[in-house]
Structure formats: structure tokens, C-alpha cells
Amino acid sequence: MNAIEYFCYVSRNKIDQLYQQLDPQADYEVTELAEQETDRRSDWKTGQVLALFSAGRSYGKKSVLQREAKIKRTYLEKLERVMLALAAETPIPPASDLDRWDMDLSAYYHHTGEFRVEQQDFELRIDTVVELISYVGERSLLLDCSLRNFSEGPLPDGSFALNSANHRFFRSGMVLTMTTVFLLLEVGQSRVVGSPLFLKLSLPLSDRLTML
Amino acid sequence: MTDLDLRTDDPEEFQGRVVRLDGAEYEIGAHLGEGGERYVYELINRRFGRCTHVILILRDQENAAEISSKAIEISQQLRDLGLPVVHDPFMVYAHGGVFELREGIDRTDTEVKMARLLDAERYDEAETMAENILATHPDNFLALIVLAHIRGRGVDPYQGMRLALAALKIEPNTRACKVAAMRCALAVGAFRTFWWQYEDMRAKWPNDHSMDDVAASAHMTLGTPEKATGLKLADELAELVHREVEAKRRADEVMRTTFTLEDTPERNKRNCDILGRAYRLYARSPYIAVNYGLALLRTGAGRDAHDVLSRILPVLDSQLHAEFLGYMAFGLAIDSDWAGAYQLLDHMTRRLGDNDIKPADLPGWPLWWVERDGAIVYSRTHRPFKLIAQVLTHIGANQVRPEVRTMAQLYARHPCNPEQLSR
Numbered sequence: 001m002n003a004i005e006y007f008c009y010v011s012r013n014k015i016d017q018l019y020q021q022l023d024p025q026a027d028y029e030v031t032e033l034a035e036q037e038t039d040r041r042s043d044w045k046t047g048q049v050l051a052l053f054s055a056g057r058s059y060g061k062k063s064v065l066q067r068e069a070k071i072k073r074t075y076l077e078k079l080e081r082v083m084l085a086l087a088a089e090t091p092i093p094p095a096s097d098l099d100r101w102d103m104d105l106s107a108y109y110h111h112t113g114e115f116r117v118e119q120q121d122f123e124l125r126i127d128t129v130v131e132l133i134s135y136v137g138e139r140s141l142l143l144d145c146s147l148r149n150f151s152e153g154p155l156p157d158g159s160f161a162l163n164s165a166n167h168r169f170f171r172s173g174m175v176l177t178m179t180t181v182f183l184l185l186e187v188g189q190s191r192v193v194g195s196p197l198f199l200k201l202s203l204p205l206s207d208r209l210t211m212l
Numbered sequence: 213m214t215d216l217d218l219r220t221d222d223p224e225e226f227q228g229r230v231v232r233l234d235g236a237e238y239e240i241g242a243h244l245g246e247g248g249e250r251y252v253y254e255l256i257n258r259r260f261g262r263c264t265h266v267i268l269i270l271r272d273q274e275n276a277a278e279i280s281s282k283a284i285e286i287s288q289q290l291r292d293l294g295l296p297v298v299h300d301p302f303m304v305y306a307h308g309g310v311f312e313l314r315e316g317i318d319r320t321d322t323e324v325k326m327a328r329l330l331d332a333e334r335y336d337e338a339e340t341m342a343e344n345i346l347a348t349h350p351d352n353f354l355a356l357i358v359l360a361h362i363r364g365r366g367v368d369p370y371q372g373m374r375l376a377l378a379a380l381k382i383e384p385n386t387r388a389c390k391v392a393a394m395r396c397a398l399a400v401g402a403f404r405t406f407w408w409q410y411e412d413m414r415a416k417w418p419n420d421h422s423m424d425d426v427a428a429s430a431h432m433t434l435g436t437p438e439k440a441t442g443l444k445l446a447d448e449l450a451e452l453v454h455r456e457v458e459a460k461r462r463a464d465e466v467m468r469t470t471f472t473l474e475d476t477p478e479r480n481k482r483n484c485d486i487l488g489r490a491y492r493l494y495a496r497s498p499y500i501a502v503n504y505g506l507a508l509l510r511t512g513a514g515r516d517a518h519d520v521l522s523r524i525l526p527v528l529d530s531q532l533h534a535e536f537l538g539y540m541a542f543g544l545a546i547d548s549d550w551a552g553a554y555q556l557l558d559h560m561t562r563r564l565g566d567n568d569i570k571p572a573d574l575p576g577w578p579l580w581w582v583e584r585d586g587a588i589v590y591s592r593t594h595r596p597f598k599l600i601a602q603v604l605t606h607i608g609a610n611q612v613r614p615e616v617r618t619m620a621q622l623y624a625r626h627p628c629n630p631e632q633l634s635r
Binding site: 155166 | 218222248249251274275
């Protein structure tokens with residue numbers, strides 16, 4: 001691993017909802033592996049999901065004291081199970097498939113790219129939703145993210161703390177590389193709108209301070 | 213109450229956790245804020261009942277020590293440039309992780325006023341105020357410090373020391389308590405307590421040199437001026453240290469000779485002359501002063517021996533004091549100062565434990581002090597007992613405490629008693 005990786009954002013509501021729909025008896029990690037062979041290497045199947053969780057398996061930067069660390073561990077386990085279940089049901093295609101006329105639309109897509117916060121004068125409350133922007137081909141990919149679900153920043157009094165570790169991303173247009181799986185909400189000529197299940201951040205090893 | 217455990221506790225669980233440090237118990241209080249590197253909470257000293265510090269818990273525990281050291285280093289660089297910088301926190305490895313403590317005592321208006329009165333040298337008013345505070349809050353270390361300062365200046369510096377140590381026990385992680393304890397310790401010659409607190413202060417606040425001048429004075433008193441050369445000192449004091457180091461070097465040159473430990477008048481005189489030369493060059497070396505004092509004793513200069521030994525006694529290990537009181541008593545006895553000699557013997561007997569004295573604990577006739585081992589080489593002779601017997605005879609049987617008489621009788625079983633050895 002040549003980067004610091006971790007899940008910086010997990011959509012707790014969506015994960016809770018999806019988790020409730022899971023078959024509690026199903027053992028996705030084991031039983032679905034054999035059923036995953038498809039001819040499309042870019043699709044995410046169980047193997048890719050397992051790989052996603054094999055490195056940087058942490059909600060928030062690892063070895064860093066986190067608020068709600070115990071709750072976050074629970075959500076990471078739920079996320080893993082949900083992701084395995086989704087991938088087992090239907091392989092998750094890459095967002096670049098949205099540019100292909102020959103592909104059917106899927107409910108979920110995965111994407112890895114550079115993200116930044118579109119509007120930077122938002123209110124610092126945990127119920128604020130910010131829009132993250134990336135690009136899929138020529139189209140912008142817009143992801144609506146609730147500040148509550150970022151690993152760093154939410155405070156018990158409902159405010160969202162900006163500090164030296166996250167200020168540049170939220171207020172100064174800093175670009176960070178992330179991987180996401182999002183629920184597709186809208187596909188238009190110039191934009192794709194989604195709601196992310198998670199955002200996994202990848203930072204250079206030298207970056208000791210950035211935390212989202 | 214649960215102890216803080218940084219391996220398992222989440223930040224929202226910090227409040228109410230107990231932090232133990234150097235014997236003091238604290239409770240993490242209100243959340244004061246957080247930044248990219250630290251969570252910040254009040255820290256309440258449980259005996260004092262109020263906030264004495266701010267605890268800064270580093271988020272990145274893996275690199276916490278490095279982050280903390282770097283921050284302190286940068287602060288010092290800014291300070292060196294003459295920029296105003298908030299005082300340094302100190303780093304602590306405990307409770308499963310790394311955190312910092314920054315002093316920040318929550319003082320009442322009365323406590324602030326008390327401190328101002330002390331600074332203004334209005335001691336009576338400050339003392340009354342401190343006493344009033346302690347009447348209702350005996351664990352108020354701020355009042356104890358004020359009283360320690362005032363009473364330590366008075367006729368009983370030991371009372372000042374007791375008060376300062378009481379304050380230190382309540383709050384060992386605040387510099388004001390350490391400084392009070394150090395000053396009181398020096399006033400009573402409690403050098404171990406002084407160094408213990410000085411070293412702890414330097415370990416916690418390596419950039420704080422406010423007590424270096426006092427430490428230099430202590431080093432000079434103890435005859436180790438060379439240890440003060442690395443301290444940050446005022447120019448005048450640095451010059452004085454330099455002169456002392458040079459004097460000690462020249463005295464050590466004189467001491468580079470072979471001493472023959474033979475209790476004859478010729479040998480004693482020769483040794484005494486050499487030691488006298490070294491002593492006149494540098495009188496603060498315990499090694500030189502003690503051996504010079506003992507040589508004077510053997511040459512019959514009893515009063516001089518007493519004076520030299522009594523000057524160096526305060527810097528010797530307190531475990532040696534009883535024994536040296538004996539040598540000083542021998543000196544006065546040689547000088548026919550029977551009352552003075554008896555007083556010292558009585559004092560020695562009490563320090564040795566009155567009815568619990570072992571014959572080997574009694575001072576023999578000293579030939580040499582081996583500083584490294586803190587041990588005295590004795591001569592096989594009846595001399596000490598004869599001197600003591602003379603003292604007791606002159607004082608009169610009815611004036612001698614029974615314990616002192618029993619002590620004298622124990623010399624029959626002293627290891628250096630020639631009869632005892634020949635058995």
C-alpha cells in the first residue's frame with residue numbers, strides 16, 4: 001500500500017436501510033465467491049468488494065482517536081455486509097458505463113476520481129448537505145453528502161468542526177482522490193447525480209494531517 | 213469513576229474519566245474544543261476541586277510524541293526570536309497513549325488577591341487570607357504555597373518545607389508548587405528534595421530555565437560547580453560558576469597525591485598540610501573538606517576540625533549526619549569544650565535511635581572518608597571511647613541522659629575496639 005486509505009464517509013441512513021433488507025442467514029463473503037465470475041473486469045463483484053475492505057478498513061483515519069469510534073466500527077461492518085450483498089446480487093458497474101449507449105442503467109455505480117466540494121459557504125451544521133463534484137468523462141458527477149456522515153467534524157452539539165485537518169477540503173476547494181459507490185439519482189446530458197453509500201479517501205503517505 | 217484508557221475510549225467518553233499522574237488524581241471536565249491535532253478538555257484536580265490544567269489529547273496517537281515534541285520545539289524557536297508564546301504544555305505517556313497537560317488554574321478572586329498581596333510583600337494580609345482559605349478548604353494548594361513562602365522566610369523554615377510539600381502532594385504537576393518546594397528545600401538543606409523537583413521540572417518543561425540560577429547555587433553549595441556549566445545563567449552567575457570550577461580544578465590538582473593512612477603525628481601533619489592547601493583553594497568539595505576536618509581532628513586541632521566539619525555537614529547525605537556529629541563532638545572534646553561536646557553526643561545518640569543503637573553505628577576514630585562509598589576508614593583505637601568518657605565525666609553523672617551513657621558503654625563492642633578485635 002503506497003497511500004493512507006480509509007472510509008471518510010459512510011451514509012448511515014442508507015446503510016441502515018439496506019442492512020435491514022439483508023438476509024440475516026446469508027453468508028455473502030463465502031457463498032457468493034463462486035458465483036461471481038463474469039466477463040466484465042471493471043464491474044465490482046464480491047472479490048473487488050473484499051479487496052475494498054482489505055486495505056484501509058477503517059471509518060476515519062486509522063490509529064487516530066475518533067469520535068463515535070465504536071459506532072463507526074459497527075457501521076463499517078454493516079457497510080461491508082451491504083456491499084457484499086449488493087455485489088452478489090448484481091455486479092456493480094463503473095460510472096464510466098453511463099457514457100455507453102449499449103449498457104442498461106444500474107441502481108449503483110462505483111467510481112474513483114478526484115473530488116472537491118462544489119459550494120464552500122455552507123452552514124457548519126451536521127444536518128447540512130454538501131455537494132461533492134467529480135467527473136465521469138465529460139459529465140460532472142455530483143454527490144450529495146450529509147456532513148453528519150463524515151468521519152471528522154461532527155460535534156455532539158450539532159455543529160460541524162472545521163480545523164486544520166479538513167479546512168482546505170471543505171472551504172478552499174482542495175481536491176482529494178476518493179473511491180465511492182453511489183446510488184444513481186439522475187443522469188443528464190451534462191451531469192450525473194448520485195447519493196453515495198461511502199467515500200473512501202486515499203492520501204499520500206506523507207500527509208499526516210488531512211482528515212475528513 | 214473509570215480511568216481514562218486511550219486505547220478504548222472514544223472522545224465523547226473522555227469527560228468524567230480519571231487521569232492519574234505523579235500521585236495526583238484528576239477528572240476530565242468540560243470539552244473546550246478540538247482542532248486538527250488535539251481534543252481539548254478541562255482537567256480538574258479532585259482534591260483541589262477545580263480545574264488546574266487543560267488536557268490535550270492528540271488525535272494521531274501513533275505519531276503523537278513526535279507531533280507534541282515538534283510543537284514544543286517550534287514554540288521555543290519563536291520564543292528565541294523574542295515572540296510572545298504561550299507557556300509550554302508537557303507531554304505524558306500514560307493511560308494507554310500520549311497526551312499533553314497545560315497549566316491553567318481556575319483561581320477565585322480571593323486567590324488572585326492573595327497572590328498579589330504576596331507579590332507586594334504584604335505578608336500579614338496574605339497570610340491571614342491563606343489561613344482563612346485553608347480553614348474551609350484544607351486542600352487549597354494555592355493557599356499552602358503562600359503560607360510556605362511566608363513561613364519559610366521566618367524562624368521555622370521546616371514549617372515552610374512541610375507546607376510546600378503538602379501543596380506539592382495535592383498538585384505535583386504545577387510549576388508554582390515545584391518552585392515553592394524547591395525554594396523551601398534549599399532553605400533547609402534538603403538537597404535531595406530540591407533535585408528531585410528540579411529534575412522533574414526540567415523533564416516536564418525542558419525549555420523552562422527559570423530555576424537554573426537556583427540550581428547553579430545548589431551545585432556550588434554541593435561542591436559540584438562543573439554541573440552548573442550547562443545551565444542557562446545570568447552573566448554574573450556564569451562567571452562565578454566559572455571561577456568555582458577553576459578553583460575546584462586547582463584543588464583537585466593538589467589532591468593528586470598519595471596519602472598514607474597511618475595515624476602517626478608525622479603522617480597526620482603531612483596529610484593535614486596537603487588537605488589544608490586544597491581546602492583553602494576550594495572549601496566546598498565535601499571530599500576535601502571532610503578529609504581535612506578529619507585530619508585536623510587527628511592532629512589535635514579539635515575546634516578547627518569541628519568548624520570545618522560543621523560547615524560541610526549540611527551537604528552530606530543525611531544518613532551520615534549522626535556519625536559526623538560524633539566527629540564534631542570529638543573535636544570539641546579535644547578542645548575541652550565539654551558542654552558543647554556533650555550536646556553533640558546527645559544529639560548523635562538521639563539520631564542513632566537512643567535505645568536501638570548498634571555498636572557498629574557508633575563513630576570510630578576516623579582516618580579517611582571514601583566519598584564514593586560514603587564510608588569512613590577507622591583506626592583501631594580506644595580514642596573515641598576515651599574522649600566520650602572524658603566528656604561524660606566532666607558533665608557529671610546526674611546530668612547525662614541514660615541513653616547517652618548506654619551509648620558510651622556500647623563502645624566495648626565496637627568493631628574497632630582493639631580488645632574486641634583481639635577476641
